[in-house]
Amino acid sequence: MNPIMNISQQFAAQQYKLTPQREAIVKVLLDNEKDHLSVEEVYMMVKSTYPHLGLATVYRTLELLCELHIVEKMNFGDGVARYDLRDNDHDHMHHHLICSVCGRLEEIKDDWLLELESRVEREYGFKVTDHRLDFKGTYQTCNRTGCKREKDCKAVS
Structure with a gap:
């Protein structure tokens, strides 16, 4: 199944909508899966598509993705929270x-x-x-x- 469709179903199962802005954030995570991006890095990448999107929206979306167990919030000892997609195969x-x-x-x-x-x-x-x-x-x-x-x-x- 398409990862975006799968995530959309996870959102719907919890009565949330995968808005275009949220989808753009998810796509950034999917496109940069191995990079373990910070909130600021995700924000800078999404801003090119949605210039009016605020940093707070990115932060709230990433926190929601954590609540839904779609991403994992991690800290590798450098004081920066990073986000990593969970793998449905494991x-x-x-x-x-x-x-x-x-x-x-x-x-x-x-x-x-x-x-x-x-x-x-x-x-x-x-x-x-x-x-x-x-x-x-x-x-x-x-x-x-x-x-x-x-x-x-x-x-x-």
């Missing part, structure tokens, strides 16, 4: 590798925690419905002065 949010030297961010789509979730349910009677895991560290290609693989790194800051 029960849980994907995981991240975050380089503390260059800020490079990679996603891990595989869910390696299923066995741990089963154990938690068995041993504690607790059914895990979601989890998020971020690995922070340093790539071997990075050093204290910066990343040696600049073309492959996308600084988060």
